[in-house]
Amino acid sequence: MNTEVCRRFGIEFPLFAFSHCRDVVAAVTNAGGFGVLGAVAYTPDRLEEELRWIDDHVDGRPYGVDVLVPAKIDESAERGGGLGAMLATVSEEHWTFLAGLFEKYDVPLPDFEKAKRANSPGGPQVTKKGATELIDVSLAHPIGLIASALGTPPPLMVEKARAAGVPVAALVGTAEHARRQVAEGADLIVAQGGEAGGHTGEISTMVLVPEIVDTVAPVPVLAAGGIATGRQMAASLALGASGVWCGSVWLTTEEAETPPQVKEKLLAATSRDTIRSRSRTGKPARQLRSAWTDEWEGPASPGARHAAADDRRRGRHAADQQGRRVREPGRAAAGELLRRPVRRPDEHRQARPPGRLRHGAGVRGRRGTAERDHRGLTGGPSRGRRDQASATGANSRCSSLRPRRM
Numbered sequence: 001m002n003t004e005v006c007r008r009f010g011i012e013f014p015l016f017a018f019s020h021c022r023d024v025v026a027a028v029t030n031a032g033g034f035g036v037l038g039a040v041a042y043t044p045d046r047l048e049e050e051l052r053w054i055d056d057h058v059d060g061r062p063y064g065v066d067v068l069v070p071a072k073i074d075e076s077a078e079r080g081g082g083l084g085a086m087l088a089t090v091s092e093e094h095w096t097f098l099a100g101l102f103e104k105y106d107v108p109l110p111d112f113e114k115a116k117r118a119n120s121p122g123g124p125q126v127t128k129k130g131a132t133e134l135i136d137v138s139l140a141h142p143i144g145l146i147a148s149a150l151g152t153p154p155p156l157m158v159e160k161a162r163a164a165g166v167p168v169a170a171l172v173g174t175a176e177h178a179r180r181q182v183a184e185g186a187d188l189i190v191a192q193g194g195e196a197g198g199h200t201g202e203i204s205t206m207v208l209v210p211e212i213v214d215t216v217a218p219v220p221v222l223a224a225g226g227i228a229t230g231r232q233m234a235a236s237l238a239l240g241a242s243g244v245w246c247g248s249v250w251l252t253t254e255e256a257e258t259p260p261q262v263k264e265k266l267l268a269a270t271s272r273d274t275i276r277s278r279s280r281t282g283k284p285a286r287q288l289r290s291a292w293t294d295e296w297e298g299p300a301s302p303g304a305r306h307a308a309a310d311d312r313r314r315g316r317h318a319a320d321q322q323g324r325r326v327r328e329p330g331r332a333a334a335g336e337l338l339r340r341p342v343r344r345p346d347e348h349r350q351a352r353p354p355g356r357l358r359h360g361a362g363v364r365g366r367r368g369t370a371e372r373d374h375r376g377l378t379g380g381p382s383r384g385r386r387d388q389a390s391a392t393g394a395n396s397r398c399s400s401l402r403p404r405r406m
């Protein structure tokens with residue numbers, strides 16, 4: 001196999017492996033692919049140690065590093081003060097919710113108060129300084145790629161990578177983001193569909209990849225999200241990708257440090273057992289559905305309120321961009337919906353002018369990001385435009401059946 005990324009990155013197969021485990025990174029690189037170490041959880045010293053180990057185990061073959069530098073850095077982390085300062089920003093409502101869960105599931109309650117008072121480093125904190133140090137440590141090693149996990153690569157990363165002759169990759173979930181990333185200096189785009197494990201957007205890989213390939217050409221694109229077999233890899237190449245970038249598939253390998261119980265759960269899971277939830281970091285991330293994610297979606301969860309507010313904000317934003325009006329949820333809108341006369345199916349057919357039905361509307365809407373799962377009038381699953389009224393609460397995907405407004 002010899003695609004553009006094989007030639008550019010000196011690899012035998014256009015397969016990039018994202019993993020937090022150095023053994024996975026080295027194994028994939030040694031097998032002719034390209035391992036990428038996720039460095040977000042590491043201190044600079046620990047990263048130095050990991051990269052030195054990889055250097056000693058790949059015999060000069062290419063590998064990369066992925067650092068997470070969000071556009072908006074948490075202020076408490078920026079001010080310092082360690083774990084205590086970070087925990088002090090968590091609301092009482094959140095603590096009460098957590099304490100209730102520990103009790104409900106019969107898990108011994110940790111000493112939250114002691115943790116809040118502690119001034120320990122408290123694990124990885126994403127600060128500008130921290131991220132810069134990780135970039136410096138990475139570039140001091142013979143890496144073949146540096147990736148920015150969230151948002152546009154910071155100018156500092158691009159400058160330093162350019163000076164070191166290292167290409168920059170960026171993960172994106174929309175065509176707009178891809179365009180912005182390329183403008184900011186990304187040399188390789190990872191088009192990550194909503195099927196992906198970890199932080200992810202809503203647009204499916206099948207829809208996203210060709211859209212991004214067309215948007216950023218001639219910049220090469222790797223397809224990501226739900227890719228774990230040769231068939232899916234071949235499909236990605238057919239969509240125009242120059243290769244693939246996989247994450248979840250490595251979690252159950254021998255080389256991965258995934259706890260055995262989690263490996264078992266992952267292997268036993270079906271394609272219906274994952275959920276996109278904000279319960280881990282506040283941003284939507286795909287993971288196995290669990291009691292924890294169920295509780296987070298429940299009415300007592302502090303997350304439910306934030307998610308609803310965020311969804312309304314995003315709905316308004318999408319509407320502003322399209323010059324459409326979005327109804328605030330509430331009695332007025334519900335009343336209007338209930339008063340609207342319901343047509344019989346044969347009346348629908350008559351009412352729809354022939355020729356206005358466009359094929360493929362559901363495959364690619366005017367703006368992929370304006371489509372989302374929604375529970376419409378059928379009560380069955382369909383995908384609809386965001387502003388369609390939803391009445392029953394069951395997911396539905398329906399724009400392929402609707403005439404599009406011109």
Ligand SMILES: Cc1cc2nc3c(=O)[nH]c(=O)nc-3n(C[C@H](O)[C@H](O)[C@H](O)COP(=O)(O)O)c2cc1C
Nearest residue numbers: 018038040149196197198224225226227246247248
């Ligand atoms: C457990 C887990 C953690 C992840 N953490 C990161 C991360 O820190 N940085 C990043 O760029 N991508 C991260 N990802 C996303 C992967 O880079 C990749 O895009 C994704 O896993 C591809 O979809 P797949 O899981 O269906 O293969 C993570 C994925 C998983 C499964």
